[in-house]
Amino acid sequence: MNNNITLRDIAEALKLSVSTVSRALTDSYQIGDKTKKKVLAYANEHNYVPNRIARSLKEGKSRSIGVVVCSIDNNFVAQMLDGIDHYCTEHQYQIIIMQSKELFEQEKACINLLYSGGIDGLLISPTYQTTDFDYLINLQKSGLPIVLFDRLSDKIDTHKVAVDNFKGAYNATLHLIDNGYKNIAHINSDTKLSMATERFEGYKKALADAKIPYNANLVQFFDTTTADNLNQNLEKILQALMHADTKPDAIFTATDQLSTRCLAILNKLGYLVPTDVALIGFSNTDLADALNPSLSTIYQPSFEIGSLAAKQLLSLIDDKTNTPFETILLDTQIQVRSSSQKSK
Amino acid sequence: MNNNITLRDIAEALKLSVSTVSRALTDSYQIGDKTKKKVLAYANEHNYVPNRIARSLKEGKSRSIGVVVCSIDNNFVAQMLDGIDHYCTEHQYQIIIMQSKELFEQEKACINLLYSGGIDGLLISPTYQTTDFDYLINLQKSGLPIVLFDRLSDKIDTHKVAVDNFKGAYNATLHLIDNGYKNIAHINSDTKLSMATERFEGYKKALADAKIPYNANLVQFFDTTTADNLNQNLEKILQALMHADTKPDAIFTATDQLSTRCLAILNKLGYLVPTDVALIGFSNTDLADALNPSLSTIYQPSFEIGSLAAKQLLSLIDDKTNTPFETILLDTQIQVRSSSQKSK
């Protein structure tokens, strides 16, 4: 660890007291100009840098926040982290990122580690498995500011930031309907988190509004927590769907991974998109344009989700005024490309 | 910050001394069984969790390492971070990730922050701009263990982990040659870091071995540090190349971003890949299969780079035995898909 010079080193070298040096460095009004100059000069020359750990211990706050996400190796997550990092760096907060890998137990382990590590607040996007929020609620009760982002839950009352999943899903489905598709399948994660049901609801509402009867056979929820699960199950599901009596003419996928993998697997199985089946899905990949065919997506303002969540958390940390908790839902953006339009 | 109970709270409640409690909790041999049990029980019940900050201050080490990368919002980087995180979590080290955004000044700022934050070691993949390593060398001299990963430099002597760029580039170029391409263009970043020149050298060597004369007009180095720069310049470069007298029949791109953007832009400009021009490039995107056309890539073992780099760093931190520094170069893997093969 950092074995730089300390206040005491400066004090001894300059024959001053530690407290004088400390005050000189913080530009206190009670220190004479000459001493200030002298101290500052010495500090610069020997590039003194305050020991953050000691300061944290003293002040009872670390100016660092914990961030728990499913996986850092996920395009969409990385974009949100970028937003979080941007806001926090700007406000001189350090972030400590931990990965839950979609495992509830690991999520708890992360939180524990972060908490004992002395974070000032917690930013969390729960795992797909997470249904029990008592753990977080207890932490919150014992004074830890918490903000949920991307994946929300009603079970805990706090600041939350995500997108309007219902509307996004509604628009995606509506877009397919507007393009003449009728047998629209929906593939989703089987998580209990609200994002999944909201997207499902948006899908159903769009069908209902268009007077298209809902067909449960066209809807699939399954375990997407690991890449292997996702790939294998998705392939089976797609094959089953495409061989069923009511073969879908379009698919609306509910998550980033689901959308891109779905396209890859359809290609692999030899189906022509959108001729055989159209596709639109939630996705933030910047390769959407280059995909085969270019992928229509529901784009989420990932960077903004991250930076806003960070903003909410820092305000929670600083403000002791009990402002009521709020849930911010940003709008998604529909990006129409080839995969969802009947080829001319 | 964490305002849990402390050793003193336990000590007072149990009418013991703080040190006894401390030792009981660390299962010291010098503490009686009954006291141990009592302390442990009380600690569990009130879920005591040691204050990491205080411990860090006391022990002079934080069990945390700093990681500086260009951007977390970069597929390849995220994969390496995943590897780093995996190894560090396993060994109970915390990582603090900071983004340089390819800016040398910001890189220095990150390092400063990390250093004053009391990291035990530093993992760094320098910016494309970085040519001056004195800064790092000084830190190293003052006792900070440093490991370079992914992007290396001769200017500093320490552990380094990356891939064999020369060989990877050689193989990519050779593959194009084997498939009958002769006018092979090469697009690269204009960084001074060795990775760029090594890839360039690999390209040239493959040409030379095949007795294909080197044509400087087919080689382009340019500023890829921001997404805007990359996109705009790349489009110009591609248009120029494709309209030149010696139009390339194939392109070898040297970085992840370059490869995927190149494909997207070629599509946008209306060129058919690989019919009009073939393409292979360094890239780790898991969407390579789904791209239009599927993209042939030189794949780097990103996770391994990360975890190995972390391993080297932790060994540096723990070992005080002066083992000589080593540079580990992992093999890349060529993944041949449609973009680099003459359509049949």
Next chain:
DNA sequence: CTGTTAGCGCGTTCAT
């Protein structure tokens, strides 16, 4: 086996 004491580096009273 247990308690007392000291000190990590810093900020902050309380004196002077």
Next chain:
DNA sequence: ATGAACGCGCTAACAG
């Protein structure tokens, strides 16, 4: 305007 002393929570050397 400056210094001495204390304490944040923890570990470890030193006593007994």
